[in-house]
Amino acid sequence: MKTFKELEEIRTRVLDEVSMRKDRTGTRVVVGMATCGIAAGARPVLLSFVEEVKNRDMKDVIVSQTGCIGMCSLEPIVEVYKPGEEKVTYVKMTAEKAKEIIEEHILGGQPITRYTVGAYEYEK
Amino acid sequence: MEDLSLHVLDIVENSVKAGARLVRVSLTEDRRQDRLVLIVEDDGSGMDADTLARVTDPFFTTRTTRKVGLGLPFLKAAAAGTGGDMTIESTPGAGTRVEAVFGYGHIDRPPIGRMDETMAALVACHPGTDFLYRQRVGSVEYILDTQEMRKMLGAVPLDTPAVVDWVRTDVAEGLTDIGAGSY
Numbered sequence: 579m580k581t582f583k584e585l586e587e588i589r590t591r592v593l594d595e596v597s598m599r600k601d602r603t604g605t606r607v608v609v610g611m612a613t614c615g616i617a618a619g620a621r622p623v624l625l626s627f628v629e630e631v632k633n634r635d636m637k638d639v640i641v642s643q644t645g646c647i648g649m650c651s652l653e654p655i656v657e658v659y660k661p662g663e664e665k666v667t668y669v670k671m672t673a674e675k676a677k678e679i680i681e682e683h684i685l686g687g688q689p690i691t692r693y694t695v696g697a698y699e700y701e702k
Numbered sequence: 703m704e705d706l707s708l709h710v711l712d713i714v715e716n717s718v719k720a721g722a723r724l725v726r727v728s729l730t731e732d733r734r735q736d737r738l739v740l741i742v743e744d745d746g747s748g749m750d751a752d753t754l755a756r757v758t759d760p761f762f763t764t765r766t767t768r769k770v771g772l773g774l775p776f777l778k779a780a781a782a783g784t785g786g787d788m789t790i791e792s793t794p795g796a797g798t799r800v801e802a803v804f805g806y807g808h809i810d811r812p813p814i815g816r817m818d819e820t821m822a823a824l825v826a827c828h829p830g831t832d833f834l835y836r837q838r839v840g841s842v843e844y845i846l847d848t849q850e851m852r853k854m855l856g857a858v859p860l861d862t863p864a865v866v867d868w869v870r871t872d873v874a875e876g877l878t879d880i881g882a883g884s885y
Contacts, residue, residue: 585854588864593857611827613773616712617703621816621823625870628826632863641863643827645715669832 595637605639605684606659609671612646618653619672626673627656630680650666652695658683677700703776705815705884706740706804711823712773713742713800720746720798724849727836729814731806731882737786738811749792758772758790777802813885817877819823821846822870829861834879835873837882842878 609615609624627641647655652669657659658679659665666689668679683689691697703709710727717725722744730739749757757774777800778788804811821835825848831864835846846869848860855865877883 580868580875582850582854584868585851585865588862588868589855589858592840592862593862595862610792611711611715613712613715613776616708621711621819622710624823624826625819625866628822628863628866632867641826 604640604661607639607641607684608644608659610645610647610655611643611651614646614650615653615655618650620654622673622685623654623656623671623676626676627680630652630677634680634685636680636684649695652698655695658689660684668693669695669698703773703780703812705813705816706738707817707820707884708772709777709780709802709812710740710742710817711820713777714824714833716773717742717744717746717798721747722746722797722831724832724834725821726834726836728838729817730838731840733806733840733866736806738806738814740804741799743797743799745797748794749809752791754790758788771830774800780804780812784811788840793803814882815884817884818870818873821873824864825860825869826866827861829859837877837880839880839882843882844873844880844882846873846876 607627609627611620611624622645624641624643631639631641649655649669654671655677656668656671656676657665658668666683668675678688679693706729714727715796724745726741726743728741732739758778774788774790781788781802781804784805785808786798786805788802789812790798790800792798817835817837821833824833833846834849837844839853851860851865858865
């Protein structure tokens with residue numbers, strides 16, 4: 579079992595970062611978590627993003643959720659909003675793709691085109 | 703939905719959309735009576751009798767109402783398939799209570815799945831809502847209470863990645879301690 583002592587340690591450690599997160603000016607990663615998304619595997623995708631953000635100590639990245647985006651057959655769907663850039667929509671997401679997106683798009687600045695909704699539609 | 707933890711993740715969304723401040727989830731394994739009971743109870747806006755009658759209708763499509771997802775008919779079918787049932791009670795302005803009873807040893811009962819991941823995902827997605835999760839096996843119980851966590855965390859929000867990670871580990875280890883499996 580974890581202990582509340584550890585929560586206290588987290589509080590001490592991250593309190594300074596909290597005001598930074600509250601600004602919400604950084605990158606937003608939004609995961610579709612409606613029935614369609616959950617059934618298609620959105621939960622491990624969401625948790626993979628959260629874990630990467632924690633492990634890499636990315637203070638200006640917010641991971642959040644939204645409802646049904648309206649393309650249920652392409653779930654799990656993730657939208658990435660970087661300040662000053664156009665929204666990028668990733669489809670048929672997996673936990674592994676999430677790690678790649680953190681690395682190449684959010685940190686590296688290069689969206690992974692082959693995972694986006696545009697690429698998927700083009701293939702069909 | 704492959705397992706109960708995914709059903710929980712899905713139907714708790716209804717509670718959050720109904721404006722719940724506190725969502726209580728309990729899962730009780732009663733192997734002696736061959737029952738597995740899931741209860742989700744919220745203090746959200748509730749539903750009137752008409753809406754309530756419609757959400758238990760498996761042919762009701764929920765696209766017209768925002769409060770309820772497709773998840774409830776799924777859950778009801780899963781429970782009924784194991785000789786159990788799902789019931790909903792709701793009071794407008796007070797909240798909703800969903801109870802699903804499964805035949806524990808029934809071959810068609812969905813496995814419990816990853817409750818640690820479900821609770822971590824709920825906390826990550828809804829930092830403004832409180833969750834009280836209890837899982838009982840026989841006479842031993844595991845409890846996750848975000849209200850207690852908040853007291854310890856002060857100004858640190860629940861969706862802080864390190865806190866979400868704490869939740870996932872706490873639930874996983876706590877459930878192992880009480881002898882609850884993912885089955």
